[in-house]
């Protein structure tokens with residue numbers, strides 16, 4: 478891993494013999510931020526703020542600035558992120574490269590929808606300003622472009638005004654997938670943020686049950702001066718034994734969590750931090766999965782197939798005996814993502830995590846891939862470490878169009894995996910131009 482401290486310190490990228498990949502906080506769950514046998518450029522030191530317009534909310538900063546740093550500085554001044562994922566420890570560059578989504582996708586689309594421009598450094602030394610009007614094709618390829626089109630040096634995007642740092646939030650218990658859809662449809666109108674924790678183990682016609690969470694920024698001036706308490710993070714000091722999370726313990730946890738809320742609906746006003754980032758309060762939370770770790774699996778399926786696909790998916794999961802500990806369900810809205818390869822699209826998205834149990838976990842996920850393919854859905858590359866080249870190319874048929882914009886010196890472990898067959902074919906056809914070496918089809 479090489480660390481870059483200043484924009485003008487970058488050496489000539491074309492002289493590296495191995496493929497290059499930008500790296501930030503490594504919060505991607507799979508190998509899209511990894512570059513085995515290649516060079517990872519740590520860009521988290523590109524962390525200067527460049528400008529802020531107090532009228533329009535336009536913020537320009539270097540790409541290694543984290544969302545946590547932006548919140549620390551701008552929330553007390555009455556500004557909030559346009560879109561935020563479930564952790565604030567991600568960089569602006571990472572947020573663009575994965576075109577991340579948040580609880581407000583139905584209202585605000587992806588992070589990329591709020592980016593007005595950025596500067597991209599290509600390995601031939603060119604520094605290109607990219608925006609919807611300037612180098613617009615590279616702009617669209619870089620948003621959701623998995624770090625493969627060059628290094629984002631700085632970016633400009635729009636923050637949104639808030640009155641105070643608090644969220645008015647409802648927790649609503651639901652007892653079936655149909656009820657989830659009802660609450661979701663009703664909430665999308667009036668609530669900026671929505672998502673649900675779900676229990677997949679109930680079986681029967683109801684398919685799942687859970688807690689629907691929805692919220693809006695509080696509008697009271699009186700709370701503007703009330704400081705939010707800093708949460709002291711807990712830490713998991715050791716890897717828990719692998720058997721800690723199994724179907725029985727997950728079912729028991731789900732039962733407790735679901736019934737912990739006695740009333741059907743609970744309303745609270747709470748600081749933004751625990752609302753958006755509950756996992757950030759437990760350092761090294763992934764240790765609860767034991768030494769073998771876990772695999773995240775997030776898919777989206779179009780609404781027209783949602784019920785049938787959920788029935789099929791949940792049936793397979795239950796049958797496999799693999800338990801997802803933390804399962805999150807949400808609907809994506811129809812605001813188009815600007816990125817060529819962006820994951821979010823209208824439909825139902827489910828994020829699951831499975832303690833890694835070797836081949837049986839992989840077999841289950843391969844089965845789920847088939848269902849997602851049949852329903853014309855897709856998996857999220859930022860949360861994937863195992864999908865096949867065939868699956869990826871089916872989920873993202875536009876990948877060849879995207880590949881034309883990959884920088885010839887850039888690649889990643891993910892990209893080599895999901896284009897493996899193509900690269901093998903290229904080898905059979907004999908030597909290719911250098912653009913092909915790192916997975917760019919020619």
Ligand SMILES: Cc1cc2nc3c(=O)[nH]c(=O)nc-3n(C[C@H](O)[C@H](O)[C@H](O)COP(=O)(O)OP(=O)(O)OC[C@H]3O[C@@H](n4cnc5c(N)ncnc54)[C@H](O)[C@@H]3O)c2cc1C
Pocket residue numbers: 498499500501502503504505506509510520540541561562563564566567568569570571572574575576577578579622623624625627628629630756859
């Ligand atoms: C607890 C948790 C919750 C999450 N919740 C969500 C969620 O709700 N929604 C969601 O969409 N995602 C979510 N994620 C995933 C996470 O938001 C993304 O993977 C994010 O992109 C990680 O950013 P990073 O800065 O850690 O980048 P890394 O993981 O280090 O890199 C991500 C990608 O960005 C590229 N990259 C990084 N910096 C640059 C740069 N300067 N120029 C060009 N490319 C660059 C890398 O090459 C790589 O392809 C979650 C992750 C965790 C751990």
